[in-house]
Amino acid sequence: MSDxxxxxxxxxxxxGSKHVLKDVSFSVERGHIVGLVGPNGAGKSTIMKAVLGLFxxxxxxxxxxxxxxxxxxxxxxxxVGALIEYPGIYPFLTGMQHLKLFSKETTSQDQIxxxxxxxxxxxxxxxxxxxxxxxxxxxLGIALALVNRPKFVILxxxxxxxxxxxxxxxxxxxxxxxxxxxxxxxxxxxxxELEKLIDDLVVIDKGQIVYKESxxxxxxxGKRLLVVKTSDDDKATTILTQNGYQLDQTAGVSIIExxxxxxADVIKLLSDNGIDIEDVQHVHSDLETSLLELLKNDKxxxx
Amino acid sequence: MITLVKQETYKLLHKKSTPAVSIALLIIMTVFGVLSKLxxxxxxxxxxxxTMYTGGSWVVLFLIAACSSIIAMEFxxxxxxxxxxxxxxxxxxxxxxxITMLIYSIYFYALVFVYSLILKVVLYNGKFNLTDTYAxxxxxxxxxxxxxxxxFLSVWLVLSLVLLLANIFKSTAAAISIGIIGYxxxxxxxxxMFVLMQKWDWLKWNPLNMMNxxxxxxxxxxxxxxxxxxxxxxxxxxxxxxxxxxxxxxxxKRRSV
Ligand SMILES: Nc1ncnc2c1ncn2[C@@H]1O[C@H](COP(=O)(O)OP(=O)(O)OP(=O)(O)O)[C@@H](O)[C@H]1O
Ligand SMILES: [Mg+2]
Numbered sequence: 001m002s003d004x005x006x007x008x009x010x011x012x013x014x015x016g017s018k019h020v021l022k023d024v025s026f027s028v029e030r031g032h033i034v035g036l037v038g039p040n041g042a043g044k045s046t047i048m049k050a051v052l053g054l055f056x057x058x059x060x061x062x063x064x065x066x067x068x069x070x071x072x073x074x075x076x077x078x079x080v081g082a083l084i085e086y087p088g089i090y091p092f093l094t095g096m097q098h099l100k101l102f103s104k105e106t107t108s109q110d111q112i113x114x115x116x117x118x119x120x121x122x123x124x125x126x127x128x129x130x131x132x133x134x135x136x137x138x139x140l141g142i143a144l145a146l147v148n149r150p151k152f153v154i155l156x157x158x159x160x161x162x163x164x165x166x167x168x169x170x171x172x173x174x175x176x177x178x179x180x181x182x183x184x185x186x187x188x189x190x191x192x193e194l195e196k197l198i199d200d201l202v203v204i205d206k207g208q209i210v211y212k213e214s215x216x217x218x219x220x221x222g223k224r225l226l227v228v229k230t231s232d233d234d235k236a237t238t239i240l241t242q243n244g245y246q247l248d249q250t251a252g253v254s255i256i257e258x259x260x261x262x263x264a265d266v267i268k269l270l271s272d273n274g275i276d277i278e279d280v281q282h283v284h285s286d287l288e289t290s291l292l293e294l295l296k297n298d299k300x301x302x303x
Numbered sequence: 304m305i306t307l308v309k310q311e312t313y314k315l316l317h318k319k320s321t322p323a324v325s326i327a328l329l330i331i332m333t334v335f336g337v338l339s340k341l342x343x344x345x346x347x348x349x350x351x352x353x354t355m356y357t358g359g360s361w362v363v364l365f366l367i368a369a370c371s372s373i374i375a376m377e378f379x380x381x382x383x384x385x386x387x388x389x390x391x392x393x394x395x396x397x398x399x400x401x402i403t404m405l406i407y408s409i410y411f412y413a414l415v416f417v418y419s420l421i422l423k424v425v426l427y428n429g430k431f432n433l434t435d436t437y438a439x440x441x442x443x444x445x446x447x448x449x450x451x452x453x454x455f456l457s458v459w460l461v462l463s464l465v466l467l468l469a470n471i472f473k474s475t476a477a478a479i480s481i482g483i484i485g486y487x488x489x490x491x492x493x494x495x496m497f498v499l500m501q502k503w504d505w506l507k508w509n510p511l512n513m514m515n516x517x518x519x520x521x522x523x524x525x526x527x528x529x530x531x532x533x534x535x536x537x538x539x540x541x542x543x544x545x546x547x548x549x550x551x552x553x554x555x556k557r558r559s560v
Contacts, residue, residue: 015559052388055559071393071556078390088382092318101310102385144385 005030005152005183006051011060013046020046022207024060028152028185028200033178035198036187037291043207044187045085048154051185052082064152081150083158087141091130095121095140098129104148115143118173120166134161142170146177153177155186159193167193195287203294211294218290224257226266229279236275243269254283307391307399308406311373315403324365328411329418332356336422349431352423353447353521358415359454363461363486366408370462371469371478373400378473383560397555401548404462412455419447439523446521453517456540460513461486463547470551470558489514497528507531513540 006028013021021043028034036044050057053069062069067076089098099112116125119139124132129140138161145153159167174184174197188194201218203211225248230236236253245266248254255261263280270277315321335356339346351357377383386396423433433444441449461482469478489511500506507530516536519525526532531539 049384049560052384054384054387056557074390074392076390077388080388082384082388084384084388086381088377088380088385090314090376090380090382093314097313097317101313105306 003030004028005065006185007061007063008047008051009061011047011050011062012058013043013050013055014058020207021050021057024204024207024209026202026209026212028183030183031178031181032199033174033184033186033197034200034202035194036185036202036204037189037191037194038204038210039295042204044204045156047204048082048084048156048185048187051154052080052084053077054084079151080154081145081148081152082154082156083141083145084154084156086160087137087144089129089132089137089140092128094128095125095132095136095143098140098144099125099147102144102147107148111149112147115147118169119143120169135163135166138162139166146173150182152183153185155184157188158186159188159190171196191287191291201287203291205295218287225283226255226257226261226263227281227283228253228255228266228270228277230270231276231278235273236270239269239273239275240266257282304395304399304402307395308402311399311403312406315369315373315407325414328358328361328365328414331361332358332415332418332422336426340426348427349435349437349443352419352427353437353443353450355415355419355447355451356422358419359450362408362411362415363454363458364483366404366411366458366462367465367482367486368475368479369407370404370465371475371482373404374466374469375473375475375478379475387560393556394552397552401466404466408455408458408462412451416447416451439521441521449520450517453520456537457514457516458486460510460540460544460547463544463551467547467551467554470554485511486514500530504530508539510543512536513543516540 004027008027009025011021011024012019024043024047036047038044049055051062051064051069053062053071053074056071064076065079067073069076093101096112096116099116103112116122119142121136121139121143124136129137132140138158142155142158145155158170162170171193174186178184184197186194186197195215198215200214201211202209228236229252233253237247240247240253240255245261246256246258248256255266267277267280332355335346335351339348339351339356377386387393431443434442437443437446439446464485465478465482468481469475472478492511493515496506496509496511500512506512512529512531513536515525515529516533519529519531519533519536529536
């Protein structure tokens with residue numbers, strides 16, 4: 001068995017004359033949680049649908065666990081669970097009936113009950129789905145994606161409409177399953193949530209992959225700042241610059257940290273010069289900052 | 304495939320409208336049975352029985368609604384993605400829906416047939432025998448059975464069209480209205496159609512003419528109007544049904560969701 005569970009090579013897809021996916025190639029390692037992010041209309045849902053064999057594509061190859069996937073080749077889908085865009089729900093069935101309807105013969109009632117319990121849906125699972133709120137439907141959609149214990153799970157904006165507690169529960173479930181070997185491909189605009197989950201990041205913009213790296217690489221590439229709040233910011237800025245510290249222009253007194261920046265040295269330098277320090281903070285650039293930077297650069301490149 | 308048919312049946316049975324429709328059908332048939340008993344001037348007892356106490360016409364309506372909704376609801380509720388991304392082939396998903404509808408239509412006609420026998424026994428016991436000659440040298444029960452077979456074939460011609468339209472428009476409204484108009488248009492336009500057919504012989508192969516099958520099966524003169532022999536008509540009906548189903552299949556397989 002290879003370490004790659006999903007492999008997408010040179011995928012091209014057009015809707016009419018609109019070229020929506022342009023030579024998209026990426027792969028997903030077994031057991032990893034991969035984030036797929038990009039602006040609205042970038043093509044995230046389209047990639048996911050192609051991976052699920054929901055439509056024909058002009059050219060390219062998609063394989064899941066070594067089996068080719070296309071609308072006419074669906075064997076690999078036995079290992080896949082998915083929630084795309086919004087959950088499809090029959091208003092006249094209860095949540096439990098949905099889970100029974102879509103569960104495989106090999107899925108036991110205990111397994112169904114377990115996912116209901118973990119998603120905290122027990123109080124309303126026997127109610128008709130037409131009475132569900134947005135978040136309740138979303139949870140049911142996630143439960144449907146997970147109920148058959150698939151090896152590979154695709155979630156398109158799963159945090160949509162979930163309250164903070166449900167978000168946290170979902171995170172715990174995903175991390176648990178990943179630890180047991182389940183692979184996830186997750187798209188989301190809630191980067192602060194996504195950041196807590198993912199091992200790897202794939203960024204897509206206007207149908208092209210613009211970035212694919214592990215989170216570790218992304219984090220080490222970002223700027224780290226030491227932000228100090230003082231009684232006299234102007235004076236502090238002058239003194240720090242004179243002493244060879246690189247300052248970031250964005251906000252207040254922000255020292256760009258290098259490997260030999262020591263907080264103690266900074267504090268000593270400033271207090272020796274009669275400046276009082278009110279607050280010191282380490283600031284890591286988060287996924288949002290990195291991503292916005294990335295997409296900004298890309299636009300510059302294109303024009 | 305059996306799993307898929309089971310899933311479709313599960314959905315059908317859990318709709319509130321499913322049991323409601325069956326009960327409504329029995330009530331309507333009972334009402335017409337009682338009316339024909341009370342006012343024999345307006346309705347002949349034997350005629351009522353051979354047309355299954357109007358049950359046949361209602362079944363058409365209910366089946367048109369069921370066929371359009373079994374396809375269109377998946378698009379309407381967004382469940383089509385869940386259905387299609389699984390290990391099954393697309394064709395299998397569609398065929399499982401057709402089989403479910405076939406079973407449903409057989410159920411309906413069996414229900415109507417059995418219940419009309421019950422109504423006959425309860426309301427008209429001893430009034431007439433099922434083996435009495437009705438018309439066209441056929442006994443009453445034969446006439447009723449021929450009606451049933453003819454209706455079944457011509458209804459499936461309409462249903463195949465409804466299934467196709469639901470597939471193309473992804474909406475129940477369009478499929479239902481065209482299906483109902485199509486089925487009941489016959490009585491409105493058949494006069495004109497027969498005239499035109501005298502002029503242009505090939506017109507006899509048009510699908511609306513095929514829908515005269517129940518009338519032809521229970522009459523020995525009708526073929527002079529339809530210009531087709533009964534076997535020709537049966538084959539014609541089946542051929543049109545097959546064509547509409549085939550187009551449906553192609554449309555469904557090529558659809559992007
Ligand atoms: N059925 C369709 N017909 C025509 N164009 C489509 C269709 N589906 C998607 N598109 C186009 O494909 C592009 C990518 O859409 P997609 O839904 O994949 O975006 P996305 O990255 O998921 O965006 P979002 O963050 O808003 O969900 C868009 O420009 C959209 O207009
Ligand atoms: Mg999307």
